[in-house]
Structure formats: structure tokens, C-alpha cells
Amino acid sequence: MAQDQAEEGRAPDVAALEEQLPSQAAAVHAVIRRSGEKELRREVMALLWSAIAGGITMSTSFLGRGVLMANLPQSDFGFLIDSAGYTLGFLFVIAAGQQLFTENTVTPVLPFMSNPTRKNLACLLRLWGVVLLGNTIGGAIAAAVFAWMPVFPGDVMQSFVNIGAHMLEKPWPQMLAGGVISGWLIATMVWAIHAEPRAKMLLVFLATYLIAIGEFPHVIVGTIEALFMLMLGQANLLDVVFGFWLPTLIGNVLGGTFIFALISHAQVRADVDAPRRKRA
Template sequence: MEQIPTRDVLDSLIEDGLHEINRERSGLLLSGFSAGLDIGFGPLLMAVVLTLSEGSFGDLTTELVVASMYAVGFMFVILGRSELFTEHTTLAVVPVLDRKASLGELTRLWGLVYLGNIGGGLVFTLLAVVLMPGLGVVSPEAFETIALKLVTHDLHWLFVAGVFAGWLMGLLAWLITAAQGTLARVVLIWIVTATIGLLHLPHSIAGNVEVLFGVFISPEITVLQYLAFLALSTAGNACGGAVFVGLLKYGHVVRGAN
């Protein structure tokens, strides 16, 4: 199958980014809230797998299955066309680089989508920690294990690893635009997001749910640790998506065209 020219991919990203930037405020907020809810199914399925596998990371089979479950939430969000902050760290930056949107418009989009994502994740987490242990499908210890995997690192690791997670998510936005067909997009989503899960990189939106699990379940995880995780992973994600994908991809395509 013939590949889409890179200039066409860039033009499509610009068009999509402008469409999202120009959406109504309430629509962006609700779409972001929906994405925050839907992405929670990934961390929840991770907890189910850990419960069934005696609640520990480290075994190769467990790690691979957990990473695949992590990808499920992203499939729900991306194929469902809900707004995810880490996609917009690349998608919405490109129109600004092309001087078709302003920094103020970018900030508005990021802020609304991010608030919706975090709010949706909070609601999902509350429902999960209240209802799921009672159904007997997941143990509280599994929720704690998932959260500790993200908050027991040095603070600088959260930012640097967050850059890699944002880089991968920005690359995913580019690849999905270049892909032809739903099956190709499903495979790409699984490869990229399962990689983030396998490496335990801090994704600010999925990680919001993962760490909140621990805040509500475990006395070992504090609100301060949660806030530090959220701030540093968000900054890292934004940097990775905007710089390593948005800026570099835009630069090489435009320079190549000239």
C-alpha cells in the first residue's frame, strides 16, 4: 500500500489541531472528561491481572500481559475520538508552529482537555476502589502495587521518563495520522502504549488513575506524592510531545518541502 506523503500527514495534523482548537469550551471539557473515564479501564485491568498473578511485577509473562491491559484504555480513548492531553501536546502544537493558531488558543485547549482528563480519572478511580474489591475481581493490594511502581522513584526520574512517555504519545499521534485503516491504527496504539506500560513510564493521564488508586487505598502513598507525580509527569509529557515530535517533525517536513 502506498505511503501518505509526509507533507500530507503534516497538513492533516494541522487541520485536526485547528478543528480541536476551535471547538466549544464545553465540548472540549466533556470530551476530556470522557477520555479520563475511559482510560481508567487500562489501569483497572492491570490491577485485575496482578490480582490473578499473585500481585507482583517482574515475571515476563505478567509484565507483557499487564502492558497489554494498559494499552486497552488508550484504545478506548483514541479510537473513540475523545480528547487526550498527551495527544494534543503534538497535535495542537503544530498549528501554532505553522502560525495558524496562537499560544493563547493552545493554552485554552490544553487547560480544558487536561482538567477534563484529570476529573474523569478521579471519578473513575472512586468508582473502581469502591466497587471492584467488593466484586472480588481485584484486590486492594494490586491497586497499591500499581501506584507504588510510579511514586517510588526520584523526582527527576519522573520528569525525564515523562519526556519519553510524551515523546511516544506524540509519535503515536503522527503515526495514526499516517496510518491507513482501523487495523493499522489498533496495532500502532497497542505497540506504542504497551511500550509505555512495559517501561512503566509516567503518563500523566493514565498515571493519574494509577497513583490515585494508591492514594485512596494505601497509607504509604500521600497526596503530596500524587501532586509531585502529576506535576512532573505532566511537564515531561508536554515537553516530549511538543519538542521531540511536534517541533522536530514540523521542522524536517517544512524544510524538506522548501
């Protein structure tokens, strides 16, 4: 009953729902599910333009890390500092409310899990396809600017190349496994910022900084880095697609959807169903 009431009118916050639902997890689930339902109803062009903007904005992760790396000594300490630049794209995208593919591996999935119909599956796949396409287009625009326009000095360009080469040298099993971890961390971040919105930016920073220092690949940031290397002629298309993009994409989806979202949904279903079983 309380979960149904959450779907009417404005979305209530977690604190209000927590008094009506069995647990805080159930309240967070209800808020994220409603947000996901809104995303699934959005027009394709609105999603696409937001995703293109998100892809361009995500290039600030590449930019921030490259600029910091060029101005810091090559050391463990320097690595810990320049990794903070990686968080910029995520902070800006989420603060601006732009579409990011890996964020959508949990938010719109919960409505489908709550009501797994063919229509909801089609809406989910449409959303994923449009946002992934838009993020890639936006990322390609940013990569072209980085690669072909005389914007950055030589030391910064060399840092960009070093970042891209280091990312692409990993074997595909490592890409897949690391992608699972980064997908899990992004999904955890989405769940946490709905549970504690006052700490949103801190939670985004912590989750994405951990991705950076762990060197776990992210399909959108990594695509920008890979496209940059392709445009400079320092990477092979087949290696980019099959060595990086496909295993990282699969890993991100596995970590964000089939592990985190499924476990979280199962937990909430157990919370909601327990009182019903007792009454029966």
C-alpha cells in the same frame, strides 16, 4: 499552494496530499495540522465533556492491568502479559474519539507552529487546560469508584495498590525522564496513525505497550493511579503533586511538543522551503 488547498473543504488523506507536497512527512503534517485547527475551534464545554469521558475511559488501563495482574503469576512472563492491559484505555479513547491530553501535545501544536500568533497560542493553552482538567475530573471519578465502591475482590484491589505504590516510588528525575519518553511515544503514535490509518489500533497498541513494559509514566493514567492511592490514604498529596504529577506533566509535554512536534515541524518546513530556495 498544495498545503493551502488542503485547508479548503474536507481534509484530504495523506496519499492524495503526498502527490502534491514534497514528502510523505509534509502530507502527514498537513492532515494533522487541519485536525488540530478543528480542535482549537471547538467549544469549551464540548471539549470538557469529551475530556471527562476520556479520563473515565483511561481508567480501563488501570483496570485491565490490575485484573490481569491478580490472575497471573508474579513473574517476568506475567508482567509482559498484564502490561497488555495498560493499552486498553488508549485503544478505547482513540477509537471513541475522546479527548486525551497527551494526544493534544502534538495535534493542536502544529497549527500554532505554522502560524504562531497570540490568538493561536491562547487557543492552544485553552485547549490544553480544558482537556487536562477534564481528564483529571474523569480520572478522579473512576479512582473514587475503584477505591470506595465494593466492586472488586481483595486480590484485584491489592493489585491496584501494588501498581500505584510501584509507580509512586520512583524519584522525580526518573518521572521527568520517563515522562519525556512516553510523551515522545504518544506523539509518534499520533503521527503514525495519521500516516497509516488502516493500522490505527495496532499502532496504538504497540506504542502504549512499549510505554507499559518500559514503565514510562503517563500523566493521565498515572493520575488515576495516584488519586486511587490518595483516596485509600496510602499516598501523600505533596508527594503525588511534586513527586509524580508535575515532573510527569512536564516530561510528557517536553517529549510530545518541544521535541517531537518541533523536530517534525522543522523537517516539514525544510521540505517545503527547499523548492522555494531553488526557485529564488
